[in-house]
Amino acid sequence: MPQRRPVLAAALIVRDEARCIARCLDSVAPWVDRMVVLDTGSTDDTPAIARSAGAEVHHMTWPDSFAVARNQALALADADFNLVLDADEWLNSGGEHLRAWCASPPRLGRVCIHSDAEGASTTRNWITRVLPRGARYQGRVHEQVASDLPRARIDLHLGHDGYLGAQITGKHGRNHALLLGDLSERPNDPYLLYQLGKDADMRADRADACTHYALALAVTPADANWRHELVVCAIQALSRAGHLQDALDFADAELGNWAQSPDFFFVLGDVLLEQAIADPRQAIDQWLPLASSAWERCLAIGERPALEGSVAGRGSHLAAHNLGVVRAQLAVLG
Structure with a gap:
């Protein structure tokens, strides 16, 4: 009997991200089985844009904790593996590596996030963003994955413009x-x-x-x-x-x-x-x-x-x- 292919989801928490949510979802859609967006109180068109891009949209009152919100998004995704994203990010390259990663024994994947900043500089951070089922976050902000699973880098690169201009204010x-x-x-x-x-x-x-x-x-x-x-x-x-x-x-x-x-x-x-x-x-x-x-x-x-x-x-x-x-x-x- 053939082995079931692991389900891979993109999991996002968002609020008032009409500026960039379509860019994010369009970049990742070819590489995942589903996209799950948890909206925490948008007053703009973020939910409608996310649905138009093919995402499942859920709602939650902002809990004053990024870990709580991310964990709820992971629970809603109910996937074997999750690629955790922010709306002001987009997949630049490496999506083709995700399936092979999910076929390996469970581990945590660190991806490279390229953050643009004022002055035309770009900072590169390797952050845990590919999570197997059951891995969860802790911390109100700059939340971290709490897991004893090994961590390794995956050749996956995300762009990020959340530190530019009005986005950071x-x-x-x-x-x-x-x-x-x-x-x-x-x-x-x-x-x-x-x-x-x-x-x-x-x-x-x-x-x-x-x-x-x-x-x-x-x-x-x-x-x-x-x-x-x-x-x-x-x-x-x-x-x-x-x-x-x-x-x-x-x-x-x-x-x-x-x-x-x-x-x-x-x-x-x-x-x-x-x-x-x-x-x-x-x-x-x-x-x-x-x-x-x-x-x-x-x-x-x-x-x-x-x-x-x-x-x-x-x-x-x-x-x-x-x-x-x-x-x-x-x-x-x-």
């Missing part, structure tokens, strides 16, 4: 309150502290960002998949807050851990450039040559898209641009 206050709620229950959770640092960064609260990144670094395991991005963010936060020497001291302490990270050397070059501006007497002889060396190191390493939180271009054109500007400046001053 409404998230600041909501996410901050939800993070604080989770932190009150898990006060030393390293991932929550890290996300509070990123939240402070988005709100341009430099002091709060430095505080929470420091707290996160004190308790984050060395093998945590987000530690690379945490270190890079912490260096940037110290620099933006004007703590240039602290940023340099911290980078020096972490140097041995990130010898193959263009992101690490890219932000180190930025700090050294800021130091040159702050200390012009030593700029030509010390700080600018050191900044150049950091960006040269980026180019020597090249792009490392497998690093969590890597920014496209830091191992190529972004570093080359910075290096060219500083070399031109040194030629004029020299």
Whole structure:
């Protein structure tokens, strides 16, 4: 008797996503058996657009918890495997790998999300989004999959534009309150502290960002998949807050851990450039040559898209641009 093919569903929670819901559903429809959309209170045409795109649409009052809403969407999907998406994402490539993944023993799949941000930069994060039946989320916001199943990367790539323009504005206050709620229950959770640092960064609260990144670094395991991005963010936060020497001291302490990270050397070059501006007497002889060396190191390493939180271009054109500007400046001053 032939074995039943596993059912694969796309599971989404949405609210007021008329701008982008069709793009998301159209991109994933060829690769899944069903699409399940859980609407949490839209006042626009999101539900109607989702139905027109072929999705089953259900409704739920917003429970003040992304995990609760996602778990309800997973229950409604009732599928053997689920591809969890947000409406402001779309499947760029790799859909053809999903069926082979579902034919393997149950495990959790990390996909690469390419998030566009202001300034034409794109950050790459590997996030658990392919879930077998029974896997569930925990956490009010920046929710995580709570499962002992092994996690592995699947060559599936999603685009994401939720950090651009007006899309990000409404998230600041909501996410901050939800993070604080989770932190009150898990006060030393390293991932929550890290996300509070990123939240402070988005709100341009430099002091709060430095505080929470420091707290996160004190308790984050060395093998945590987000530690690379945490270190890079912490260096940037110290620099933006004007703590240039602290940023340099911290980078020096972490140097041995990130010898193959263009992101690490890219932000180190930025700090050294800021130091040159702050200390012009030593700029030509010390700080600018050191900044150049950091960006040269980026180019020597090249792009490392497998690093969590890597920014496209830091191992190529972004570093080359910075290096060219500083070399031109040194030629004029020299």
